[in-house]
Each structure stands twice: as structure tokens, then as C-alpha cells.
Amino acid sequence: MLELRAITAGYDRGAPCVRDASLTVEPGEAVGLLGPSGCGKSTLARVAALLHRPESGTVILDGTPVRRWRHAAPREQRTAFGVVFQQPRLSADPRLRLAQLIAEPLLATGRREGSAERVAELAEVVGLTPDLLSRRPHEASDGQLQRACLARALVLRPRWLVCDEMTAMLDASTTAALVTVVEDYRRTTGAGVLAIGHDRPLLRRWCDRTVHWDDVGAEEPEARRS
Structure with a gap:
């Protein structure tokens, strides 16, 4: 399981853009994190993928608390994640x-x-x-x-795939194709997926459950669209 417990994170000693956020993703589960642009979703995604050290809180990977981040993290933890960012050219x-x-x-x-x-x-x-x-x-x-x-x-x-606004810049046909690739990979490998975005209909079709940014402490799931 991937667990984020009471995460607070920010940059350059400024005010944190993520405060006391908690989230879990089970192996084989696709969880959508829904929220408006600029709310801190991408920062939380980077914390989840071990790319950004939080100011406080704990990331637990398969029952083991994460102690080191980025290239300092053990290879078995670091390579457990695959990440797709919003802007491929960056x-x-x-x-x-x-x-x-x-x-x-x-x-x-x-x-x-x-x-x-x-x-x-x-x-x-x-x-x-x-x-x-x-x-x-x-x-x-x-x-x-x-x-x-x-x-x-x-x-x-990877055993965990983080898709941070992966389809935000793409047309509908390419979006459908890439989501299908991710879902096929999840089905055949049992990988967990954290899909971040602000497209509610897409996340509800794609994910087993969606969590709104305002509820990352409570994690109250929305009903999945049939």
C-alpha cells in the first residue's frame, strides 16, 4: 500500500501549498485526486513519488516509512514509481x-x-x-x-504509477489511448495508480474512486460513474 499521512509540503521556505494531506492507494487500485489548478495536487504527487521531501508527515510504502528522497532513496523504492507529468516538453x-x-x-x-x-x-x-x-x-x-x-x-x-494531469494538453483520442495503456498495465501487473486532474468526468470514468482535494484528510470517495 502507498500511504501519505498528514503531509505538509512547500518550496523555498515559503508558505506550504499542501497542509496536513492524507491519501492511500491500494495495490491494483486507481485513485483519482480531483481539484482546481494551483491547489497543490502536483506537489502532493511529487511527494507520493518520492521526488519531493515534505516538511512534515509520513509516506509509507508497503508498510515501510520512507526516510530518504529523490536519488538518495533506496533503488527498490525509487524505481517502484513511474511518473507522467502534465507538460511533456518540460x-x-x-x-x-x-x-x-x-x-x-x-x-x-x-x-x-x-x-x-x-x-x-x-x-x-x-x-x-x-x-x-x-x-x-x-x-x-x-x-x-x-x-x-x-x-x-x-x-x-513500476508498481506505482503517478499520472499528474497526464492528459491535460491532449486531444480526446490521445487521452483515451493513453488511459487505456495505463489501465491495461494496471490490470496485467496489479500496479496502483494515482491519477491527478481537474477533469471530473474523466477521473470518474477512469478510477475506482475519486477524492476531492478538499477531502484529502477525510478521503470520502465519490460514487464511480457506471
């Missing part, structure tokens, strides 16, 4: 071709053997044709680049 190195972008986590963890095969496998899964893999980010559309970023998030076979 999260992609513009110097890398899409194949290299997808392979980044493999190379960073010393898993070069079989990396080309894994990249090709995931490119097909997310809907990238082989000719697109040689392009750099400025040569790809937002949708193509976000497909590559999703493939990068899945390349280490």
Missing part, C-alpha cells in the same frame, strides 16, 4: 531522441542489456511507430511526446 531532455528518452531509466539504473527490445516493445504499446523513435522532442507533437513519456514511466515496470 520533462523531456530536448537533446534526446524519443528512443533514448524512453530508455533513460534503464540506462540510469545500469540495465543496458535488452534495453532496445524493451523500448521497441513499449513504443508499440503506447502507439509510437518506429520512425518516430528517431525524432527529437521538437520534431514530435505533444501527443507523440507524451506517449514517449508514458513509455518512459513504464520502462522499469
Whole structure:
């Protein structure tokens, strides 16, 4: 289980943008976190994925409290997460071709053997044709680049996937395609998913339950749309 207990977090010694927030995600569960832009959802997502140390509170991963963050976190915890951010052009190195972008986590963890095969496998899964893999980010559309970023998030076979406004900049067909990829991955691996956004209908269709930002302390779920 992924547990966030009484998390308070902010940046640069300013006023915290997240205060006393609590949230749980069970293995195999998709939880939607719904709230308006600027409310602190993305900060909480970064805390959940071990990318940002909170000022107070506890993150518990599979019963073990997290003690270290980012690159200082143990590899088994760090690589348990895959993250897809809202703006792919800000999260992609513009110097890398899409194949290299997808392979980044493999190379960073010393898993070069079989990396080309894994990249090709995931490119097909997310809907990238082989000719697109040689392009750099400025040569790809937002949708193509976000497909590559999703493939990068899945390349280490994470047990937890954090989708932070993953589809906010995409058209309806690309949104449906990427949500389907995430759901297929969740179904076949038992991974837990935290999906963050402000599109209520999408989160209610996608997730097992949704939690409104105002209720992250109480975690009162909304009824899932049938």
C-alpha cells in the first residue's frame, strides 16, 4: 500500500501549498485526486513519488516509512514509481531522441542489456511507430511526446504509477489511448495508480474512486460513474 499521512509540503521556505494531506492507494487500485489548478495536487504527487521531501508527515510504502528522497532513496523504492507529468516538453531532455528518452531509466539504473527490445516493445504499446523513435522532442507533437513519456514511466515496470494531469494538453483520442495503456498495465501487473486532474468526468470514468482535494484528510470517495 502507498500511504501519505498528514503531509505538509512547500518550496523555498515559503508558505506550504499542501497542509496536513492524507491519501492511500491500494495495490491494483486507481485513485483519482480531483481539484482546481494551483491547489497543490502536483506537489502532493511529487511527494507520493518520492521526488519531493515534505516538511512534515509520513509516506509509507508497503508498510515501510520512507526516510530518504529523490536519488538518495533506496533503488527498490525509487524505481517502484513511474511518473507522467502534465507538460511533456518540460520533462523531456530536448537533446534526446524519443528512443533514448524512453530508455533513460534503464540506462540510469545500469540495465543496458535488452534495453532496445524493451523500448521497441513499449513504443508499440503506447502507439509510437518506429520512425518516430528517431525524432527529437521538437520534431514530435505533444501527443507523440507524451506517449514517449508514458513509455518512459513504464520502462522499469513500476508498481506505482503517478499520472499528474497526464492528459491535460491532449486531444480526446490521445487521452483515451493513453488511459487505456495505463489501465491495461494496471490490470496485467496489479500496479496502483494515482491519477491527478481537474477533469471530473474523466477521473470518474477512469478510477475506482475519486477524492476531492478538499477531502484529502477525510478521503470520502465519490460514487464511480457506471
